Amino acid sequence: MSLAFSSLCGHFILLCFSLLLILRPGQAYEGLSDETLKALPRPSQEFDIHNGAILSPILQTRVPGTPGHDAVLDHLVNYIRTTVPNWELELQNSTSETPLSRGKEVPFVNIIAYRDPPGAPVGDIERLTLVAHYDSKLTPEGFIGAIDSAAPCAMIMHAMRTIDAALEKKWAAMREKGTDPAFEEERGIQVLFLDGEEAFEEWTNTDSLYGARSLAETWDQEMNPAMSTFKTKLSSISLFVLLDLLGSKSPNIMSFYQTTHWAYQNMGNLEQRLRSLGQFKSSSTDPWFIDTSKNSQQVVSRGGIQDDHIPFLARGVDILHIIDFAPFKGFSPVWHTMDDDAEHLDMDTVQDWTMLITAFTAEWMELEGFLGHSETVKARRDEDLVEEAIRLNKKTEL
Numbered sequence: 001m002s003l004a005f006s007s008l009c010g011h012f013i014l015l016c017f018s019l020l021l022i023l024r025p026g027q028a029y030e031g032l033s034d035e036t037l038k039a040l041p042r043p044s045q046e047f048d049i050h051n052g053a054i055l056s057p058i059l060q061t062r063v064p065g066t067p068g069h070d071a072v073l074d075h076l077v078n079y080i081r082t083t084v085p086n087w088e089l090e091l092q093n094s095t096s097e098t099p100l101s102r103g104k105e106v107p108f109v110n111i112i113a114y115r116d117p118p119g120a121p122v123g124d125i126e127r128l129t130l131v132a133h134y135d136s137k138l139t140p141e142g143f144i145g146a147i148d149s150a151a152p153c154a155m156i157m158h159a160m161r162t163i164d165a166a167l168e169k170k171w172a173a174m175r176e177k178g179t180d181p182a183f184e185e186e187r188g189i190q191v192l193f194l195d196g197e198e199a200f201e202e203w204t205n206t207d208s209l210y211g212a213r214s215l216a217e218t219w220d221q222e223m224n225p226a227m228s229t230f231k232t233k234l235s236s237i238s239l240f241v242l243l244d245l246l247g248s249k250s251p252n253i254m255s256f257y258q259t260t261h262w263a264y265q266n267m268g269n270l271e272q273r274l275r276s277l278g279q280f281k282s283s284s285t286d287p288w289f290i291d292t293s294k295n296s297q298q299v300v301s302r303g304g305i306q307d308d309h310i311p312f313l314a315r316g317v318d319i320l321h322i323i324d325f326a327p328f329k330g331f332s333p334v335w336h337t338m339d340d341d342a343e344h345l346d347m348d349t350v351q352d353w354t355m356l357i358t359a360f361t362a363e364w365m366e367l368e369g370f371l372g373h374s375e376t377v378k379a380r381r382d383e384d385l386v387e388e389a390i391r392l393n394k395k396t397e398l
Helices: 011-023 034-039 067-083 146-176 210-221 258-276 347-364 373-391
Strands: 088-096 106-115 126-133 187-194 237-244 319-323
Touching: 034 258, 067 088, 067 106, 067 146, 088 210, 106 146, 106 210, 126 146, 126 347, 146 187, 146 237, 146 347, 187 210, 237 258, 237 347, 258 319, 258 347
Parallel strands: 126 187, 126 237, 237 319
Antiparallel strands: 088 106, 106 187
């Protein structure tokens, strides 16, 4: 990502935003109880930086077009296929020249996984979309990118597994009551592991965001079936939640957009609840979400930070950008340095983030009453199975 604030919006634009907020439909869903928050499974051995089944395989150089990149791609795809097999899996391929490719096309692969209510018509479900990039920078040589963005990928993977059984349980309960989730449930869940976020030479509009630019353009042009509720896959994204630069101590998360400040506040409130319930283990005592107390009118859009959300934002998608940055401190000290490696991750903070992202996702999907002790036990059992699969070196071909 690159820092690029634009000038302050004029009074007219702010007025338009205010009107949009007034006219915007209410965003409401059932919150999670304290009991459910306490029951959420916390990542453990699977996040070990040396041999954890989820995180450690991502902690390597993964520049597009290199063996390390292909290994991480395989890891993410295999995880989805074996751990959450009920999710639909798609790969979106593209190629592009880069400033250093000497006229050759470099391949980029976006990983798309989603789960809709069973039998739901294509184009009629809106999807909460969790996003992180899985590539790493070319320079400095050997750069790992632990916060940028190996750890965010692992956080999303854990959340996928945690909510999977609860979704099935919820939809089964709806059927038992005579309600068809295909027609009564309006929400699905989607994950994007995007490729080619990093610049190869210097951040420009053409040397960055290779995968995001390709996917946003493709989804903007591909039409859903006629009479669908949502015209395109792009318009079916209810909220684009981008995670980046997460895993350092004492993060500071700003609210960048008035139209999604309500979602920012919801996540900030969940952070405070998890902390008050003793579910956070990190040493930070100050709130991570520093703008939670502001109302939406106090959120000033400055153009934000250049990151994978930009091509989607330009096409009208609602964005919640979760990135460790604040004007009074800048990015994390390890940003784009060789210190952004496994050893510099604050693992208590990484695990706390994982709990928070899981809680936000479960709350959005209205899984209160379907996430509990049994799901915690299942998640831990699945973790053991994944560890065993890694030990036996089982592989799935792409």
